[in-house]
Amino acid sequence: MSMAHVDLESYYKVNFALVQHHKYSLTELENMIPWEREIYLTLLKQFIEEETLKERARDGGSL
Amino acid sequence: MPLPKISTPTYELELPSTNKKIKYRPFLVKEEKVLIIAMESEDTKQITNAVKTVIKNCILTRGVKVEELSTFDIEYLFLNIRGKSVGEEVEVLVTCPDDGVTQVPVVIPLDEIKVERSEKHSRDIKLDENLTLRMKYPCMEEFVKSNFSLSEDVSLQDTFEIVSACIEQVYNEEESWSAKDCTKKELADFLEQLSSKQFKQIEGFFETMPKLAHTFKVKNPNTGVESSVVLEGLSAFFV
Numbered sequence: 403m404s405m406a407h408v409d410l411e412s413y414y415k416v417n418f419a420l421v422q423h424h425k426y427s428l429t430e431l432e433n434m435i436p437w438e439r440e441i442y443l444t445l446l447k448q449f450i451e452e453e454t455l456k457e458r459a460r461d462g463g464s465l
Numbered sequence: 466m467p468l469p470k471i472s473t474p475t476y477e478l479e480l481p482s483t484n485k486k487i488k489y490r491p492f493l494v495k496e497e498k499v500l501i502i503a504m505e506s507e508d509t510k511q512i513t514n515a516v517k518t519v520i521k522n523c524i525l526t527r528g529v530k531v532e533e534l535s536t537f538d539i540e541y542l543f544l545n546i547r548g549k550s551v552g553e554e555v556e557v558l559v560t561c562p563d564d565g566v567t568q569v570p571v572v573i574p575l576d577e578i579k580v581e582r583s584e585k586h587s588r589d590i591k592l593d594e595n596l597t598l599r600m601k602y603p604c605m606e607e608f609v610k611s612n613f614s615l616s617e618d619v620s621l622q623d624t625f626e627i628v629s630a631c632i633e634q635v636y637n638e639e640e641s642w643s644a645k646d647c648t649k650k651e652l653a654d655f656l657e658q659l660s661s662k663q664f665k666q667i668e669g670f671f672e673t674m675p676k677l678a679h680t681f682k683v684k685n686p687n688t689g690v691e692s693s694v695v696l697e698g699l700s701a702f703f704v
Contacts (some may be wrong), residue, residue: 410505413498432495434550435473450696 481580487526491550537675540699548575557576561685562692578679586673590666601633
């Protein structure tokens with residue numbers, strides 16, 4: 403059944419990553435609406451990708 | 466220190482059974498966790514209880530007793546709450562009816578799913594020239610008992626219990642007998658007197674009861690045949 407859109411394993415993995423690496427608190431995360439948390443995740447992924455590209459560009463420039 | 470303000474948006478819907486407007490909010494991540502845990506247990510009783518708890522938390526209108534709502538009200542409510550919490554579309558894998566094998570993914574907008582009523586349906590069952598039976602819809606408890614009991618087989622005893630729990634009253638032109646004033650034994654004895662034809666009429670009440678339904682067309686990619694598919698009941702949309 404897919405009444406919820408995530409499974410328990412990925413639920414805990416994502417929460418752990420957000421708390422451990424991105425300064426969110428568990429209370430903040432648990433009090434979000436599920437689609438809100440999805441938006442923050444998408445934005446965070448975009449941000450990380452942009453930062454990675456910038457870093458690669460910097461590394462390429464310095465070589 | 467003042468109490469914290471609740472920052473979730475609120476929505477309104479009409480309960481299908483009474484047309485009464487009620488306010489609700491989306492469920493939160495912590496409430497979704499309760500649902501996920503229940504679903505991963507694969508214990509349907511636990512799933513139903515989780516759905517019930519989440520619905521209770523999300524209804525903001527006072528005086529709505531989830532235990533007393535009919536099954537189709539609960540299904541409709543849950544569908545709407547889930548839509549506002551996760552997203553208003555679900556993707557279901559539909560088996561094409563023409564070959565019964567090919568599965569096609571179909572996106573269903575949750576707001577298009579309505580409670581369908583049958584024109585044949587009536588809560589009043591005329592037992593004979595004199596007596597009429599007025600039924601009430603099964604509520605959450607009956608729904609759990611009948612659908613999610615641990616044993617797979619529904620015994621005759623279970624069927625009788627469900628039917629007797631759904632009797633509201635028996636009446637004729639002069640008198641009425643409320644089921645609330647009767648014992649379980651009295652109701653069971655009353656049901657045992659019914660003929661098979663009368664019992665069939667009661668079955669008809671349950672079969673034609675309002676239910677969540679959505680009809681759409683699906684095209685089999687292998688055969689090119691387009692067929693109409695009807696999904697009924699909450700679980701059909703979340704398989």
